[in-house]
Amino acid sequence: MSKSVVKRTPGLAAYLDSVKESNALFGDISRHVLSKAARPNSHRSDVIYPSEVVKAQWCQRATYLRIVNGRVPERTSFRMQNIFEEGNRTHEKWQDWLAEMRRLEGDWGCQGCGNQFYARGPEKCPRCHGSRFKYRELRLIASDLMLSGRCDGYLPADGCLIEIKTLGLGSLRYESPGFVARYEVETPRGTVIDLERMWKDLRRPLGSAVKQGILYLHLAREYVGLDVDRCEFLYDFKATQETKAFTVMYDEAKADALIGSIRQMANCVIAREIPDCPVSSDGCRDCKPYQAAS
Ligand SMILES: [Zn+2]
Ligand SMILES: [Zn+2]
Secondary structure (H helix, E strand, O other): OOOOOOOOHHHHHHHHHOOOOOOHHHHHHHHHHHHHOOOOOOOOOEOOOOHHHHOOHHHHHHHHHHHHHHHOOOOOOOHHHHHHHHHHHHHHHHHHHHHHOOOOOOEEEEOOOOEEEEEEOOOOOOOOOOOOEEEOOOEEHHHHHHHEEEEOOEHHHEEEEEEEEEEHHHHHHOOOHHHOOOOOOEEEEEEOHHHHHHHOOOOOOOOOHHHHHHHHHHHHOOOOOOOOOEEEEEEEEEEOOEEEEEEEEEOHHHHHHHHHHHHHHHHHHHHOOOOOOOOOOOOOOOOHHHHHHH
């Protein structure tokens, strides 16, 4: 029931900013990237996304308004699109290696004929026998919870799921601003981030990532019937190309707590009862754009 997005004002503002770029080539690339970002995407807006559920502070009001009224256009910039694209490419790199090792199972898209199929580390497309694929990840859907997501990978022989994280200043500032703030250092030239110390201190996945892993494990076990007991996290550090891997075991109590709040959210949608914003009665960064639009 999602409304199609017609107003693209914030995207247009960024688009016009890019026109002012003094380097003609970069200006052209920026316009190309931003006009791609402004096209309506195929992601459903009438479901709960795992990425919002696992936030340190999930604004259920924002989720409710998106499901009921449809998505509002998000403010974007070339830098934001560059962060997303970098994350996607990093995912593809690890997924390609695991596919070459024939360890990765899930949905695949053939780049030759467009065929979509489910397989483990395929050698050939079952339709055109081509050998160029993209991993479309593992779909995890719980209709009774209005939940739909994709996990970064499923390795059946290892009995695990995988999640791939890009650790760069841009992506971290977007996902975990509180974590980055801990590494601010005052210098005579202003505030800088001690990236090396941040990387050294990373000894476990960030809190939202742990919740995400547990939620995906719950969906994989209970809704798809997969025999998985842990999620392996691969952190790719952009500053030095170093990698850290961590294991998060399935935790039923933590999964139950997450599922409880998702069920509460789904019940609000069914009953058409708008939840409160957990941050302020004036709304937060997540729900304000929806309130302004409704
Ligand atoms: Zn094919
Ligand atoms: Zn809010």
